[in-house]
Amino acid sequence: MTRFYTINENSIYIYTTAGHSLIDLHAIPDGLGLFSAEVPWRLSPWVAVSEEAPEEGLRILEMLLKAEGYQRVEVDRRILEEYFVRGDERILPPQAPVIVEEVVPVHQWTLDNRPSAQAKPTLRRPSRRRRVPKPTPLPKTA
Amino acid sequence: MGSTIGLVSSFAALTFGLFFFVYAAKYYASILIALVTLGGKKQRADEGGGEGAYDWRDTPLVSIHLPFYNEVNVARRVIQACLAQDYPNLEILVADDSRDDTIKILKDPVWRRRPPVVKFIHRRDRSGFKGGALSEALRFMDPRAEFVVVFDADFIPPPDTVRKFIQRFREEDPTSLRTDFLPDLQPATSPRKPVAAVQGYQLHYLNKSENWVTRGVRAEFSGSYMVERVAEERLGAMKMISGSVFMLRADVLRELKWGDSITEDWELTLRLYREGYRVSYTPLIQAPAEMPTTIKALAKQRMRWAEGHTHAVRKHFVGVLSSTKLTAAEKLEFLYFAPYYLQSAMLLAGSAFWLLAEVNHRYPWFWQPTFGWSLLVSNLLAAPLMCLAGLWLEGDLRADYQGAFGLIALTYILAPYQGYAALRGLLEREEGGWIRTLKTGSITDRFLSIKLRGLMRWLTLGGRLSRFSPRFEGPLVNLPVRALLAAASLALLMLPPAVALVLVIHR
Numbered sequence: 192m193t194r195f196y197t198i199n200e201n202s203i204y205i206y207t208t209a210g211h212s213l214i215d216l217h218a219i220p221d222g223l224g225l226f227s228a229e230v231p232w233r234l235s236p237w238v239a240v241s242e243e244a245p246e247e248g249l250r251i252l253e254m255l256l257k258a259e260g261y262q263r264v265e266v267d268r269r270i271l272e273e274y275f276v277r278g279d280e281r282i283l284p285p286q287a288p289v290i291v292e293e294v295v296p297v298h299q300w301t302l303d304n305r306p307s308a309q310a311k312p313t314l315r316r317p318s319r320r321r322r323v324p325k326p327t328p329l330p331k332t333a
Numbered sequence: 334m335g336s337t338i339g340l341v342s343s344f345a346a347l348t349f350g351l352f353f354f355v356y357a358a359k360y361y362a363s364i365l366i367a368l369v370t371l372g373g374k375k376q377r378a379d380e381g382g383g384e385g386a387y388d389w390r391d392t393p394l395v396s397i398h399l400p401f402y403n404e405v406n407v408a409r410r411v412i413q414a415c416l417a418q419d420y421p422n423l424e425i426l427v428a429d430d431s432r433d434d435t436i437k438i439l440k441d442p443v444w445r446r447r448p449p450v451v452k453f454i455h456r457r458d459r460s461g462f463k464g465g466a467l468s469e470a471l472r473f474m475d476p477r478a479e480f481v482v483v484f485d486a487d488f489i490p491p492p493d494t495v496r497k498f499i500q501r502f503r504e505e506d507p508t509s510l511r512t513d514f515l516p517d518l519q520p521a522t523s524p525r526k527p528v529a530a531v532q533g534y535q536l537h538y539l540n541k542s543e544n545w546v547t548r549g550v551r552a553e554f555s556g557s558y559m560v561e562r563v564a565e566e567r568l569g570a571m572k573m574i575s576g577s578v579f580m581l582r583a584d585v586l587r588e589l590k591w592g593d594s595i596t597e598d599w600e601l602t603l604r605l606y607r608e609g610y611r612v613s614y615t616p617l618i619q620a621p622a623e624m625p626t627t628i629k630a631l632a633k634q635r636m637r638w639a640e641g642h643t644h645a646v647r648k649h650f651v652g653v654l655s656s657t658k659l660t661a662a663e664k665l666e667f668l669y670f671a672p673y674y675l676q677s678a679m680l681l682a683g684s685a686f687w688l689l690a691e692v693n694h695r696y697p698w699f700w701q702p703t704f705g706w707s708l709l710v711s712n713l714l715a716a717p718l719m720c721l722a723g724l725w726l727e728g729d730l731r732a733d734y735q736g737a738f739g740l741i742a743l744t745y746i747l748a749p750y751q752g753y754a755a756l757r758g759l760l761e762r763e764e765g766g767w768i769r770t771l772k773t774g775s776i777t778d779r780f781l782s783i784k785l786r787g788l789m790r791w792l793t794l795g796g797r798l799s800r801f802s803p804r805f806e807g808p809l810v811n812l813p814v815r816a817l818l819a820a821a822s823l824a825l826l827m828l829p830p831a832v833a834l835v836l837v838i839h840r
Contacts (some may be wrong), residue, residue, distance in 0.1 A: 216440040226440065226455075228432045233473065234453040236445040276473055278450065 194261040196253070197271060203249055204271045205256065206238040208280050213239055214259055223248035238275040339693025342686040343700055349683030350708040354829055356676065357715035359669060361826035363564035364722045368819050370567050371559070371616070371726050391503075392422040393479035395495050396583065398470040400463050401429040401439075404486035406774030407623075408438045411486050416449065420495040423449035424475050428466035430459045450475075462766075463576075464597030471586060478583045485577040487772040489539070490620040497618045498580035501531045505613045526660075529585045529610035533578040533618030534558045540623045542777040545739045546631060550624040552736030553743070555723035556716065562614045570666035571659075572612045573602040578620045585610060595764050596641025603649040606667075609658035625770055628746060633768045635747055636754035639674035640765060643758030646671045675759070678752030680744075707832040711825045717741055718825065722818045730814070 193209045203225070207213055216226050216239060225241040225248050226232045232241040244252075253263070266284060273282055397415050401408060408427075415425045429439060436455065444451040454469050461468060467483065474481070482498060484490055505528045535558065541551040565572050574581075576598040589608065594600040602612060625631040653659060653667050672679075687705075690696065717737040724730045724737070757765065 212442065212445060215442050217437070217442075226436075228436055228455075229457055231457050232455050234439070234445075234455075236450055275452075277475055277477075 194256075194259070195264045195266075196256050196261050197264055197266050197268075198249060198253070199268045199271075201244050201246075201249075202240060202242045202268075203244055203252065204238060204240050204266075204268075204275075205261065206271065206274065208237070208283065213237065214256065214261070219252060219255065223251055225249070225252055233275060235275055235278065237278050238271065240271075240275060336693065336695045339690055339695025340697065342689035342693065343696045345686040346683055346690050347697075347700070347705070349679055349686065350705065350712065352679065353676070353683070353712040354708055356669070357712045358826055360561070360715040360719045361822040363561045364719055364822040365819055366564035366567050367560040367722060367726065368815055370563055392420065393499070394422045394424065394475060394477045395420060395480045395482060395499070395580075396470075396474045396478035397423060397425045397482045397484065397495070398467055398474075399425065399427045399484055399486060400466040400470070401427055401431055401435055401486050402459070402463075402466075402769060403431045403433045403435060404772060405431075405433050405435045405438065407486045407772045408435050410489060410774070411484060412438075412444060412451065414489045414491075415484070416444075416451070417492050418449075418490070418495045419492045420499070423495065424478065425449055425451045426470040426474060427451070427453045428470040429453060429455045430466055431455070461591075461593035462595055462597070464591040464593045464600075467597070468591045471591065474583070481581045481583050481586055483577060483579060483581075484620065485622065487539075487774075488535070488577055488620045488622040490578070494533070494578075494618060494620055495580075498531055498533070501613065501615050501618065502528065502580065502582075505531065526609060526611045526658075528582075528613045529605045529608075530574050530579050530581045530612045531618070532562075532572060532574055532612055532614045533580075533620060534616045535575060535578050536619045536621045537624045538621040539776045540626065540773075541733065541736075543624075543626050543775065545735070546628060546743065547624045547626055547777075548733060548736035549739030549743045550631065550736075551733055552720035552724060553716075553740050555727055555729070555733070555736075556720035557723070559616055559723035559726045560719045563616060565666060566614045569660065569662045571602075571606060571663040571670065572614045572666075573670070574598045574605075574612055577622070578618065594641050594645055595637050595766070596645060599642050600645045600648075603645060603653060603667075606659055606663060607649070607652055607656050611663070623772060623775065626773065626775070630771060631743070632747055632750040634770045635674075636750050637768045639677070639751040639754035640758035640761075642674050643755045644761070644764050647759055674751050674755035677748040677750075678756055680748050681752055701832075701836050704829065704832050704836060707829045711828045713741070714825055716744065718818070718821060722822075725814055725818065 193211045194207050196206070197204045205214060213234075213236070216234065219226055221227045224230060224245045226234075226239070230241060230243050232239070234240075257263075270282055270284070274280075397418075399411060399415065404411075412425065412427065415423075427439060429435065439453045439455070444453075452473060454473055456466065456469060459465065471481070480499070480502070482495060535554060537547075537551050537554040541547050562572060564570075576596075585605070585608075589601065589604050591597055592600045592604075605612065625634055650671065654664060659667070717740055720737040720740055721730065721734060724733050
């Protein structure tokens with residue numbers, strides 16, 4: 192694996208190794224409050240950092256990253272900061288502990304196991320329309 | 334009562350007139366020095382170097398810092414210009430405070446596809462203004478970087494800019510470069526002060542034909558960068574870092590750091606000199622930029638400069654003058670430069686006193702109208718003549734000479750704004766906020782690198798290649814312009830003293 196992310200308090204570090212390109216930040220919706228004008232963020236060819244990110248946005252981004260093949264690892268923040276600055280992969284721990292979670296490939300998504308079905312809360316606004324119960328069909332008379 | 338007012342006004346007007354003559358005299362002397370320096374034999378020896386003088390095994394890491402604030406019109410082109418640098422060991426750091434679509438440009442994956450490395454640092458506020466943004470860039474700069482170059486967003490540095498900066502550092506101060514693989518390069522034993530920064534020429538050129546304001550600003554910068562600073566460099570006077578197109582030693586910058594002044598460049602300059610460093614200037618490193626296009630935009634920009642400049646002078650005045658690390662020439666230049674923007678307030682006050690004196694017809698016994706007019710003429714023509722000399726040295730006199738006349742108008746239009754801001758900077762406890770100069774991205778005049786190279790060759794070879802030497806192709810085509818400019822400078826410089834001498838003899 193060459194694509195990782197680390198969540199440290201309210202900051203997320205998304206990074207790659209072996210010359211792999213980072214996720215396109217345009218693919219991350221502005222509504223998540225990450226990589227937008229209102230929060231501090233940084234970007235280098237190998238690391239993208241968003242600081243003071245909202246928890247909800249982080250959760251959704253995590254799902255997006257997993258779908259893109261990124262793995263969550265626990266790496267010390269100072270090491271990641273140095274990696275951002277220098278881009279030297281040798282400073283990264285050789286065997287970063289990977290936090291294993293079940294990742295369902297996109298082509299195997301079903302209505303129940305797709306990430307959006309598990310996400311709480313979602314970005315979707317609750318519908319304001321009141322659901323009108325369907326009228327009970329009248330019993331057929333003979 | 335009226336006679337007293339008239340008499341006091343006469344004395345005040347004369348005092349201000351003499352004060353301005355000190356500035357005018359410096360301009361005339363600068364013209365003479367620049368005309369001799371650029372293109373002369375002396376210049377060849379000092380500014381030369383050429384391609385062969387630099388050993389390209391020595392390529393220290395250079396970090397280019399680009400401070401952005403809502404630069405959607407120009408962000409892409411300046412990043413592309415930095416990526417196109419022909420220097421092999423670079424990183425580019427964009428310190429961004431934007432709230433507009435600039436952010437979308439920064440996120441573009443195209444910047445991450447190939448070397449050099451481009452890093453983006455976005456802040457959600459503008460704390461510390463441009464100095465704050467540059468501090469963030471410094472924080473995330475590669476620690477191996479040995480030099481920092483700063484460009485404002487509206488500049489388009491030519492591909493050889495960084496290479497020329499390194500070359501200039503080598504010429505100025507060989508010990509500032511790594512020497513571990515150059516065993517023959519011994520530590521300098523020169524008593525000259527170490528160079529902390531090299532300032533290049535901010536060539537305000539890109540939209541020069543937009544209107545009379547841009548023509549005036551173009552002429553003003555030409556006079557300042559081709560004449561005044563060249564003379565300062567020749568005389569070993571204090572030279573300021575001017576916000577863009579400069580290279581700094583990274584170790585010095587890490588030590589001194591950026592301040593949060595609204596004129597962080599001037600404030601850092603003063604601290605550099607107080608620490609015993611100096612700033613070097615060369616007109617051979619040029620990066621074209623655009624200019625404010627309206628009086629309103631220009632006035633806002635100059636008000637910020639006037640306020641921040643005067644505030645920094647007040648803060649460092651005693652420290653600079655009492656420092657043992659500054660030479661006499663540097664202190665003298667500081668004294669000259671300290672009330673630079675307060676001149677505007679003095680211009681207004683001097684004009685008012687002159688009017689009062691004329692209305693009341695009360696003059697001191699030694700007052701002669703001839704002397705007053707000689708002062709006025711000499712003072713009034715100093716800046717335009719310096720601009721004309723600058724434009725001629727660039728080979729652009731024919732195209733841009735109208736700007737010198739626009740500059741006279743601009744001087745009087747901007748005087749109240751600059752005067753007010755300078756007084757505020759002098760009296761207030763804290764500086765005001767940053768007033769942004771909008772960059773439109775408009776280009777009316779393409780900067781031809783061929784032309785630049787022609788100029789470079791001419792300057793470097795000192796006019797040996799006569800076909801590259803600047804010439805005036807207008808109505809004065811057959812006149813020796815260099816001699817004409819020198820004679821005019823000398824005549825206007827000597828006019829008030831000569832008149833005073835004649836009056837004394839006749840008395």
